[in-house]
Amino acid sequence: MRLGVLDIGSNTVHLLVVDAAPDARPLPAVDERSVVRLMRYVDSDGAVTDRGVAALTTAVRKAVKAAAKHDVDELIGLATSALREAVNGQEVLARLSETAGVPLQVLSGPAEAELTFLAARRWHGWAAGRLLVLDIGGGSFEVALGLDETPEYAVSVPLGAGRLTKEFFPDDPPASKQIDALKAHVKKTLAPIAKELSDLPEADHVVATSKTFRSLARLAGHQVAVVGPEERRRMRLAGLKDWTPRLTKIPADQRMELPGITPERTHQIVAGALVAQRAMKSFGIDELEICPWALREGVILRRMERL
Numbered sequence: 653m654r655l656g657v658l659d660i661g662s663n664t665v666h667l668l669v670v671d672a673a674p675d676a677r678p679l680p681a682v683d684e685r686s687v688v689r690l691m692r693y694v695d696s697d698g699a700v701t702d703r704g705v706a707a708l709t710t711a712v713r714k715a716v717k718a719a720a721k722h723d724v725d726e727l728i729g730l731a732t733s734a735l736r737e738a739v740n741g742q743e744v745l746a747r748l749s750e751t752a753g754v755p756l757q758v759l760s761g762p763a764e765a766e767l768t769f770l771a772a773r774r775w776h777g778w779a780a781g782r783l784l785v786l787d788i789g790g791g792s793f794e795v796a797l798g799l800d801e802t803p804e805y806a807v808s809v810p811l812g813a814g815r816l817t818k819e820f821f822p823d824d825p826p827a828s829k830q831i832d833a834l835k836a837h838v839k840k841t842l843a844p845i846a847k848e849l850s851d852l853p854e855a856d857h858v859v860a861t862s863k864t865f866r867s868l869a870r871l872a873g874h875q876v877a878v879v880g881p882e883e884r885r886r887m888r889l890a891g892l893k894d895w896t897p898r899l900t901k902i903p904a905d906q907r908m909e910l911p912g913i914t915p916e917r918t919h920q921i922v923a924g925a926l927v928a929q930r931a932m933k934s935f936g937i938d939e940l941e942i943c944p945w946a947l948r949e950g951v952i953l954r955r956m957e958r959l
Contacts, residue, residue: 662790665711733791761808767950781856790814813924861946870912
């Protein structure tokens with residue numbers, strides 16, 4: 653059957669369609685997204701503005717038409733941190749569910765971490781051993797660790813690249829004081845997670861998902877293999893530390909000229925790089941591998957289990 657996931661995130665409205673069969677790897681069929689950058693439309697009271705609702709509605713309507721065009725048998729709708737935390741989130745979700753024609757499931761932060769971990773576990777397999785998975789989204793940052801398909805440790809904190817850009821970087825490129833303030837905030841927020849991870853068995857393999865990590869790896873990492881249509885990339889902390897100060901000095905419209913920096917990420921890649929660098933340093937990670945599967949694939953895998 654053909655399954656689709658409509659993911660309303662903090663940065664994009666993303667439709668992923670796969671062909672699913674029992675005991676088989678889900679095969680990608682359609683991958684379409686609309687850039688909304690929802691954090692721009694959250695006002696000082698924490699509510700999504702009318703312009704934001706209009707932008708989301710347009711993007712959802714486009715995704716639903718694409719799903720119908722490509723004969724999707726079942727569409728799964730989900731929403732993550734930005735709408736989960738918005739003051740008028742429930743009202744907006746009700747409107748978007750009506751537009752989508754399916755209920756939108758609102759995932760908690762730990763649920764996001766667990767589903768992303770499932771996707772990474774299936775991609776890397778049991779041979780990877782104890783797996784540590786990092787994911788930087790637009791609104792939140794997820795960390796999960798475990799040996800099985802369900803992590804023994806899963807946490808989500810509000811360190812998304814879009815959120816931090818809006819809160820800390822009113823200027824482009826950001827001023828030194830703004831960068832220092834963000835660094836201090838990220839370090840303080842990650843300190844309890846670093847302590848909790850230090851009390852758990854060490855990971856055998858560290859992987860990172862999400863477009864932010866993929867963009868940074870194309871810029872500061874290196875390709876180690878090609879598996880089918882997928883590039884397999886690794887990124888060292890040393891390479892990221894070399895590139896991050898340079899990124900902070902380049903205006904957003906010029907960052908797009910760099911390898912891996914796409915138009916939808918260029919405004920928030922600096923904040924994403926600072927979170928990634930601090931996380932790797934705080935968690936004692938010298939090198940990580942980029943995993944092409946993430947939350948949407950985790951949702952699909954979980955649904956396939958129930959078919």
